[in-house]
Amino acid sequence: MFQLLLIALRNLASHKRRTLLLGGAIAGVTGLLVILMGLSNGIQTTTVETATTLMTGHVNVAGFFKVTAGQSAPVVTAIPALQQQLLQEVPELDYMVQRGRGYSKVVSDTSSMDLVLGGVDIQNETGFRKALMLREGRMEDLEQPNTLLLFEEQAKKLEVKVGDTVTLSSPTMRGTSNTVDVRVAAIAANVGMLSSVYCYLPNSTLRALYQMRDDATGALHLYLKDTADVPAVQARLMKRLPELGHKVLDHNPNPFFMKFETVNREAWTGQRLDITNWEDEISFITWSVKALNGLTVGLLVLLLIIISVGVMNTLWIAIRERTREIGTLRAIGMQRGWVVLMFLFEAFMLALFGTLSGALLGLAVCLGLNAAHITMPMAVQLIIMSEQLRFAVSPVAVAGSIFIITFCTTLVSLIPSFLAARMKPVTAMHHIG
Amino acid sequence: MTQLTAVSGANRPIVSLTDVIKTYTLGKVEVPALRGLSLDVYPGEFISIAGPSGSGKTTALNLIGCVDTASSGVVSVDGQDTKTLSERQLTDLRLHTIGFIFQSFNLVSVLSVYQNVEFPLLLQRKLNPKEREQRVMTLLEQVGLDKHVKHRPNELSGGQRQRVAVARALVTRPKLVLADEPTANLDSVTGQNIIDLMKELNRKEGTTFIFSTHDAKVMNHANAVVRLADGKILDRITPAEAQKAMAAGAEGH
Ligand SMILES: Nc1ncnc2c1ncn2[C@@H]1O[C@H](COP(=O)(O)OP(=O)(O)O)[C@@H](O)[C@H]1O
Numbered sequence A: 001m002f003q004l005l006l007i008a009l010r011n012l013a014s015h016k017r018r019t020l021l022l023g024g025a026i027a028g029v030t031g032l033l034v035i036l037m038g039l040s041n042g043i044q045t046t047t048v049e050t051a052t053t054l055m056t057g058h059v060n061v062a063g064f065f066k067v068t069a070g071q072s073a074p075v076v077t078a079i080p081a082l083q084q085q086l087l088q089e090v091p092e093l094d095y096m097v098q099r100g101r102g103y104s105k106v107v108s109d110t111s112s113m114d115l116v117l118g119g120v121d122i123q124n125e126t127g128f129r130k131a132l133m134l135r136e137g138r139m140e141d142l143e144q145p146n147t148l149l150l151f152e153e154q155a156k157k158l159e160v161k162v163g164d165t166v167t168l169s170s171p172t173m174r175g176t177s178n179t180v181d182v183r184v185a186a187i188a189a190n191v192g193m194l195s196s197v198y199c200y201l202p203n204s205t206l207r208a209l210y211q212m213r214d215d216a217t218g219a220l221h222l223y224l225k226d227t228a229d230v231p232a233v234q235a236r237l238m239k240r241l242p243e244l245g246h247k248v249l250d251h252n253p254n255p256f257f258m259k260f261e262t263v264n265r266e267a268w269t270g271q272r273l274d275i276t277n278w279e280d281e282i283s284f285i286t287w288s289v290k291a292l293n294g295l296t297v298g299l300l301v302l303l304l305i306i307i308s309v310g311v312m313n314t315l316w317i318a319i320r321e322r323t324r325e326i327g328t329l330r331a332i333g334m335q336r337g338w339v340v341l342m343f344l345f346e347a348f349m350l351a352l353f354g355t356l357s358g359a360l361l362g363l364a365v366c367l368g369l370n371a372a373h374i375t376m377p378m379a380v381q382l383i384i385m386s387e388q389l390r391f392a393v394s395p396v397a398v399a400g401s402i403f404i405i406t407f408c409t410t411l412v413s414l415i416p417s418f419l420a421a422r423m424k425p426v427t428a429m430h431h432i433g
Numbered sequence B: 001m002t003q004l005t006a007v008s009g010a011n012r013p014i015v016s017l018t019d020v021i022k023t024y025t026l027g028k029v030e031v032p033a034l035r036g037l038s039l040d041v042y043p044g045e046f047i048s049i050a051g052p053s054g055s056g057k058t059t060a061l062n063l064i065g066c067v068d069t070a071s072s073g074v075v076s077v078d079g080q081d082t083k084t085l086s087e088r089q090l091t092d093l094r095l096h097t098i099g100f101i102f103q104s105f106n107l108v109s110v111l112s113v114y115q116n117v118e119f120p121l122l123l124q125r126k127l128n129p130k131e132r133e134q135r136v137m138t139l140l141e142q143v144g145l146d147k148h149v150k151h152r153p154n155e156l157s158g159g160q161r162q163r164v165a166v167a168r169a170l171v172t173r174p175k176l177v178l179a180d181e182p183t184a185n186l187d188s189v190t191g192q193n194i195i196d197l198m199k200e201l202n203r204k205e206g207t208t209f210i211f212s213t214h215d216a217k218v219m220n221h222a223n224a225v226v227r228l229a230d231g232k233i234l235d236r237i238t239p240a241e242a243q244k245a246m247a248a249g250a251e252g253h
């Protein structure tokens, strides 16, 4: 057994060029795979972290208020009572915040743009500081009324700096426009697609803009201690809130700003609640993550096929070169199975050496790129929901790719090994080439 | 005398060929290598197969060594018809009963001299490491290679490689040793040493030897010379007769 290993090892060593070439190819594929998975995983983590802080809770209790059938506002009223009920119904709750929802034209001296408004009580929004990186200004300044947080991209377009004043102009249900002047208090680094759509202001200012009552807001974001509880909590609220006397809309897995049309087409008036989870609210962004995952899988399959063909080819050559030797070994009494085993060892060691070094290389690249903090171009930022690439390499994924590639390589080597072992000893011994 | 003891010691041949025909097919051409060969070799015999190049010596040894199969006829080794044995059984027969010294050495290039000789013992898995080492070292001393244990085959001369091949064939102490022109690549002194070693094994252990050779000096040590021509047995003669026949042949030229 040991001798077989020795022969296999020596064979690898005595064909340095071939070993390095094939091992290098396997290493390259493994490394690439690790990097791709790290990227995909990193984007997913960033997206979910950022989006669940900025756009959605783990579970949201939001709603629409309609004065007439065809006009809806993204508003939930009688918040204190609702909050009380939620505290009772959701023991899994970590914390809950109010998030005002609105829509406004933001006008500066030189330019204007349409943005979705998020009303925040910044002192309660513990995740904000983690999810956003400020370029200018202070987060705390949003505690003061009539302030605004913009993203870099927006500030650039509006040509404003911290301290400048812009006017928010929002259409109301009565058909007029309300306006309020706000001071730019903070400018945050872009977070992908979100930073071209959203800006944030204090809840009080948002209420003032829409002349909403104090007990109304856009949505209640519920953050749970464990995200695994999301489906259970959502299902419970769908059942319990109607029992507690609320009218609740059917589940519609889309972000709120895509629901106005549907809601306006329905005949009801008054207040309806809408219960969503974080995946619903960010479904319009997660396509990029899904696409990347698809790409990763596709690439994986393609690479595995290429590698398999390469390995088989190389082993074929290796075995042809050693046919005489195989013949000799068989002639002096080595069973066929042992011959196969010998080549399996060889392929296995090559694959293991390749995948291990490839994984290490991939890991090093991921860590290096993480540390380098490279700012990506705008188009890439849109997809990755962040200014910078972030690689999150999961040990399970790395171990998995090492295993899969090693396994496939070893498996593929079986075919030429079997063919070599099947030859008549004398035929093999007199093989030329 | 050796022949007498051998024959009386065991009345069953260790190798028995009956009407063996071997035809190679080279594309569409059929090349007859053996045309009805019958030969019995008894345990303890020291047989030389002689004959001109192309007469079928290697083919016959390959069939006896179970590395090739006959087109027709019966090849029995150690009392078993090789046609009835499975590939696994044939492999076991090669490992435990037969030692084969190939004409072109056929050493494993990535293993050292020591490892090459040790290899059949590892396959056999009969001896413990200490016994194994002893066996290998003794044999390497006998063939004069105990100073070269760590060398790779490609670092040795032709003669040294052949001696490794001899050691590898003898290391398992097989009942039957086949040697295809074992002295062809050796200088006469080394050739003599190898023959002496074989003779000694033949005498002490009763090992049966069948070797092919053109070398008259080597033939001298055999107790019978089987002469082949065109894939058939010409005759079975004594070394002295063979010597005479060869001399006559040489004069005829
Ligand atoms: N693998 C082979 N394919 C075709 N013909 C062969 C093969 N091996 C041997 N022969 C032919 O068989 C005959 C006997 O060869 P061989 O047994 O090698 O003779 P010897 O060993 O006495 O020189 C020769 O004519 C040779 O050309």
Ligand SMILES: [Mg+2]
Pocket (backbone or CB within 6 Å): B057, B058, B059, B103, B180
């Ligand atoms: Mg020959």
